[in-house]
Amino acid sequence: MDILTIGRSSIDLYSQNIGADFVDIKGFHAFVGGSPLNIAVALQRLGMQTALLTALGTDKTGDFIFQFLTKEGVNTGYIPRIPGARTSAVLLGIKPPDSFPLVYYRDNAADSQINIDHVQAVDFSQCRLLEVSGTALNREPSRSAVFFAMEQAQEKNVDIVLDLDFRADQWQDIRSFGLMTRAVLPKVRIAIGTEEEVLAAALREFSAKGIAGARVDAIVERAATNKRMLYHYFGSKEGLFRQILRSRLVKGAAALGDVDAPRSHELSRLQDHYLANPDYVRLLMWEALEMDPGRPVEEEAGRRELYGRLIAGIEADQAAGVIPADLDASQLLLSQMALAMFPVAFPQLTRLVTGADVADAGFVERRRRFLGALGARLGSGAAAPRR
Numbered sequence: 001m002d003i004l005t006i007g008r009s010s011i012d013l014y015s016q017n018i019g020a021d022f023v024d025i026k027g028f029h030a031f032v033g034g035s036p037l038n039i040a041v042a043l044q045r046l047g048m049q050t051a052l053l054t055a056l057g058t059d060k061t062g063d064f065i066f067q068f069l070t071k072e073g074v075n076t077g078y079i080p081r082i083p084g085a086r087t088s089a090v091l092l093g094i095k096p097p098d099s100f101p102l103v104y105y106r107d108n109a110a111d112s113q114i115n116i117d118h119v120q121a122v123d124f125s126q127c128r129l130l131e132v133s134g135t136a137l138n139r140e141p142s143r144s145a146v147f148f149a150m151e152q153a154q155e156k157n158v159d160i161v162l163d164l165d166f167r168a169d170q171w172q173d174i175r176s177f178g179l180m181t182r183a184v185l186p187k188v189r190i191a192i193g194t195e196e197e198v199l200a201a202a203l204r205e206f207s208a209k210g211i212a213g214a215r216v217d218a219i220v221e222r223a224a225t226n227k228r229m230l231y232h233y234f235g236s237k238e239g240l241f242r243q244i245l246r247s248r249l250v251k252g253a254a255a256l257g258d259v260d261a262p263r264s265h266e267l268s269r270l271q272d273h274y275l276a277n278p279d280y281v282r283l284l285m286w287e288a289l290e291m292d293p294g295r296p297v298e299e300e301a302g303r304r305e306l307y308g309r310l311i312a313g314i315e316a317d318q319a320a321g322v323i324p325a326d327l328d329a330s331q332l333l334l335s336q337m338a339l340a341m342f343p344v345a346f347p348q349l350t351r352l353v354t355g356a357d358v359a360d361a362g363f364v365e366r367r368r369r370f371l372g373a374l375g376a377r378l379g380s381g382a383a384a385p386r387r
Helices: 035-045 059-074 116-119 144-156 173-187 195-213 214-221 226-234 236-259 261-275 276-292 300-320 329-345 347-353 361-377
Strands: 001-004 009-017 028-033 050-055 086-092 100-105 129-132 161-162 190-191
Touching: 001 009, 001 035, 001 144, 009 144, 009 195, 028 035, 028 059, 035 050, 035 059, 035 161, 116 144, 116 276, 129 144, 129 261, 144 161, 144 173, 173 214, 195 214, 195 226, 195 276, 214 226, 226 236, 236 276, 261 276, 261 300, 261 361, 276 329, 329 347, 329 361
Parallel strands: 001 050, 001 129, 009 086, 129 161, 161 190
Antiparallel strands: 009 028, 086 100
């Protein structure tokens, strides 16, 4: 065989309603997916002899994928069926130009249960290239299976390609992604990454240290890339920082419009958003500290338009009698953001005032109850950001 790929496989359900919000999707088209599967199929179509080492459940979804691979001519001899496990599924919304929300169903995923015994069935002396997916490193037993496969490939002088395949929500601790990637890189001939993976590595560095303190060497190591490629695509460290601002800050601001609950609970849900995304808060702070105050901020027009819509929503609630009409709508929005964001932005002041750590579950619950009560005091509750 020319190439063996190892890792994810799934049924991918793509929205039939292009441009629709995810909640408005009426139907899905069924495809197969997972980067190792896609690579095996693509190379088979190009005339190479490919095999896939993944695992499927004994369910109908597994039958769907197995039949597809068989028709494509991919060697399925290394694909076990795992009783009691589930074949993975992915749902994808399609809202051009830049919104493609993914929902993964990978609890008890069969492809995470490939093990060393499955790898031992492979004759690496008959393989020219091994390609592995970074997501297979996220848990056992697939993690050990990947390490063992790399060792076997090295013994037979088989070149190894690593697809970083960074999926943040597939790691219980996102820091483990960097640790596992660095552990396997010495065995790898070629590492493949996307802009998203570079930005994910850079986000941690910039959110912790700002633009002046961030080290390009640290970003390069985390992203498994090199300086030449980074500067080629982003121009400079400042260019990379601006790209992160464009992608992360705009997404974070847009999330303000996704709070969709009874008024008295919206402030606490907004706080939950900031607690879950501290890097977004830190980037806002670094933006204020390090960007030239005399020039427009990144994506200023789009961000202004979003906040304008949120203010208009508050004004509509005031007209309906939900919120006292004598409150300035723009000041109310600003105050809501400050109330929800402050503990995340200033954890040291939170501790000094309350004696509690912002990450403490007890503090979070007390804060949530307080914000709910505060919202309820404003008539039927404060109008928090909404669509």
